[in-house]
Amino acid sequence: MKRLTALLMVSALVVTCAGCGSDNGGAAETAPAAEETSTEDTAQEETEAAEETEAEADATAEPAEEEAVETEEAASTSAEEKSEGVMTYAEYAAAELDTEVVVETYVQAKQSWWEDKATLYTQDQDGGYFIYELPCSEEEYEKLTPGTKIKVTGYKAEWSGEVEIIDATYEIEEGNYVAEPVDVTTYLGLDDLQEYQNRYVSFKGMTVEAAGQDDAGNDVPFLYKWDGSGQEGDDLYFNVSLDGATYTFTVESYLCDSSTDVYKAVKELQIGDKIDMEGFLYWYEGANPHITSVNAAK
Secondary structure: OHHHHHHHHHHHHHHHHHHHHHHHHHHHHHHHHHHHHHHHHHHHHHHHHHHHHHHHHHHHHHHHHHHHHHHHHHHHHHOOOOOOOOOOHHHHHHOOOOOEEEEEEEEEEEEEEOOOEEEEEEEOOOOEEEEEEEEOOHHHHHHOOOOEEEEEEEEEEEEOOEEEEEEEEEEEEEEEOOOOOEEOHHHOOOHHHHHHOOOEEEEEEEEEEOOEEOOOOOEEOEEEOOOOOOOOOOOEEEEEEEOOEEEEEEEOOOOOOOOOHHHHHHHOOOOOOEEEEEEEOOEOOOEOOEEEEEEEOO
């Protein structure tokens, strides 16, 4: 009986151990499967991270490429290639007076047309060229709108400090360019200002001063002609100051007649007004800007 009982107990113990072994085996087989799943998840995460990094790099590269293109375009604009036999602005500036010059330039403003001769403010990306009394019919003159590209062959001359091209011929070419004004306020009173002669420029934050006196002895902000001897329709002369120095500016009536906004604006100026101006840096015994725009200072 004891043997039977012992036998039964031994049998039960064997069955129990077998069951425990089966449970442990299942756990051992499951563990590698969990490890494989974890490895696959990690690989997927690494792949997604790499794809995101690549996308971010592409997104960063695109603006950089666009900036490079814009930089190349800007360089092209600032250093325009000239046709064969045409001077750069630096070569023109260095040329001796009374020698022949050939330039490619763009009409910026038409000062006047009289007896089949046109006087023009022109400019390229590097400097300004004042073309004086260019032979031109009235019909041709109408075609010379702002931005029109022209090739001019003539002679470099100077009159009272104003450098110009005279005795010239021209031809219209393909191309268009309208200059933005260059702020030269800080160059007033300095020799460096002359480097901007005939260019489209601006002056900022200047104060209107008395230009002279009327018949009653009262200070006035502008004069008709430089000495006040003129009348409506003549050039307007007015004085403006900056840092204690006073300068004389002009509304040239051929360039901007009495019907223009700038002519009317100068007639409305009051002594003490703060103004911003734009115009062409003409030269006559020193800087004599021909103003085309006057507004209250910003």
